[in-house]
Amino acid sequence: MPGLKDVKDKIDGVSKTSQITQAMNMVASAKLRGAQEKMESFRPYSAKFAEAMRDLSGGMEGADLPLMEVREVKSVEIVAVTSDRGLCGSFNAHIISTVHKLIKQYEDEGKKVSIVTVGNKAFQGLRRTGKIRTSFKDIMGTFQMFNAREISQGISEAFIKGESDQVDLIYGKFHSVAVQKPEVEQLLPIKPVEKDEEAEEQKSAVSGAYIYEPEPGEIMEVLLPLFLNVQIYHAMLEVGASEHAARMTAMDNATNACKDMIAELTQLYNKARQAAITGELMDIVGGAEALKG
Amino acid sequence: MAQIHLEVVTPTGPVVSDDVDLVTAPGVGGEFGVLANHAPFLSTIKTGTLSFKKDKNTKYLMVSGGFSEVSNNKITFLVESAEFGHEIDVDRALRARERAEKRLAQAQSQSEKINRARAEAALKRALARLRTAELAKQ
Numbered sequence: 499m500p501g502l503k504d505v506k507d508k509i510d511g512v513s514k515t516s517q518i519t520q521a522m523n524m525v526a527s528a529k530l531r532g533a534q535e536k537m538e539s540f541r542p543y544s545a546k547f548a549e550a551m552r553d554l555s556g557g558m559e560g561a562d563l564p565l566m567e568v569r570e571v572k573s574v575e576i577v578a579v580t581s582d583r584g585l586c587g588s589f590n591a592h593i594i595s596t597v598h599k600l601i602k603q604y605e606d607e608g609k610k611v612s613i614v615t616v617g618n619k620a621f622q623g624l625r626r627t628g629k630i631r632t633s634f635k636d637i638m639g640t641f642q643m644f645n646a647r648e649i650s651q652g653i654s655e656a657f658i659k660g661e662s663d664q665v666d667l668i669y670g671k672f673h674s675v676a677v678q679k680p681e682v683e684q685l686l687p688i689k690p691v692e693k694d695e696e697a698e699e700q701k702s703a704v705s706g707a708y709i710y711e712p713e714p715g716e717i718m719e720v721l722l723p724l725f726l727n728v729q730i731y732h733a734m735l736e737v738g739a740s741e742h743a744a745r746m747t748a749m750d751n752a753t754n755a756c757k758d759m760i761a762e763l764t765q766l767y768n769k770a771r772q773a774a775i776t777g778e779l780m781d782i783v784g785g786a787e788a789l790k791g
Numbered sequence: 792m793a794q795i796h797l798e799v800v801t802p803t804g805p806v807v808s809d810d811v812d813l814v815t816a817p818g819v820g821g822e823f824g825v826l827a828n829h830a831p832f833l834s835t836i837k838t839g840t841l842s843f844k845k846d847k848n849t850k851y852l853m854v855s856g857g858f859s860e861v862s863n864n865k866i867t868f869l870v871e872s873a874e875f876g877h878e879i880d881v882d883r884a885l886r887a888r889e890r891a892e893k894r895l896a897q898a899q900s901q902s903e904k905i906n907r908a909r910a911e912a913a914l915k916r917a918l919a920r921l922r923t924a925e926l927a928k929q
Contacts, residue, residue: 542804550833643801708832711832717833720835724858
């Protein structure tokens with residue numbers, strides 16, 4: 499049986515840990531609110547963007563756009579977006595294991611794979627594959643559009659040069675506070691957007707034909723890189739929110755585990771204390787009996 | 792006077808949403824003005840100054856890279872960033888201009904094409920900020 503003092507120390511230690519996990523939980527929930535607001539304010543922009551892409555996709559047939567060029571896929575680039583910091587449960591581990599699976603799948607098909615990591619954890623988790631081409635670290639905390647632009651520039655340059663024939667994007671999608679899952683999307687070549695016939699008819703009934711300046715094809719040339727920025731920025735926003743949500747859950751679990759442990763240890767402590775008292779009583783009674791003699 | 796609804800949207804949220812008399816914007820093919828009941832129109836936007844007039848007051852915005860769409864008497868700008876002239880930090884823009892000019896001078900060789908393109912874009916943004924701030928002051 500452990501000594502009284504050992505148990506007491508252990509209880510103190512665990513309760514201090516639970517204080518920390520509780521604080522981290524609260525910080526994460528406050529940050530989650532911020533991240534969700536950021537996602538919210540991005541929505542009108544991305545919605546409008548998607549709409550314009552749809553409007554334009556009609557006029558670009560036959561246009562020679564390097565970012566939409568479909569080639570035979572010999573090498574694939576994987577862009578993995580994770581958080582910068584850990585202590586958020588299995589969130590990052592899930593993304594990284596998805597990347598490993600993808601690498602295996604592509605290599606079995608005889609394709610070359612290179613990786614771009616965004617976020618410290620992606621770099622740490624994929625460093626040993628030796629396939630990392632570029633990594634972006636310490637940017638998940640306060641990223642802005644220009645960070646996304648920097649990332650997408652590197653990716654599209656490699657694609658245009660023919661170093662990669664396909665680019666996949668993997669990130670932790672924010673489904674809800676409780677659910678975040680790795681999501682795989684094809685980033686490049688950009689797929690033509692399917693036309694929504696019904697919306698199209700409504701639109702042309704209201705506004706008639708558009709005047710384009712410059713030609714739709716040229717507009718697309720400007721828009722496609724921007725579209726890439728939007729997608730990467732979107733992934734970063736999702737990961738930002740997912741990270742905090744995952745950390746909230748993880749820290750909540752940790753706090754509960756601490757409470758359970760404290761309850762168990764307190765029982766152990768009380769038992770040990772009782773045993774000590776009983777032992778002392780036995781001694782006293784034994785001594786008194788001996789004196790009576 | 793008939794008015795047109797103006798909306799300026801950036802990734803960090805809407806910046807302007809108002810009914811205005813006249814909008815002047817830096818299109819890729821040159822500056823263009825839009826009045827109420829303009830025909831449906833779509834144009835890309837380069838880094839520069841966007842201005843709009845309402846009740847004889849003109850306001851200036853620095854915008855960078857994006858596009859604009861006119862339909863149903865509504866003009867929408869989707870730009871990567873937008874700042875009001877009076878909110879621009881002139882000192883910061885001056886420093887940015889200096890930095891960009893220096894980088895541009897260093898990256899003259901052909902091999903540094905990418906760096907040069909980036910420095911040029913940064914310089915354009917700094918110049919647009921300065922010009923917008925100047926216009927807003929008048």
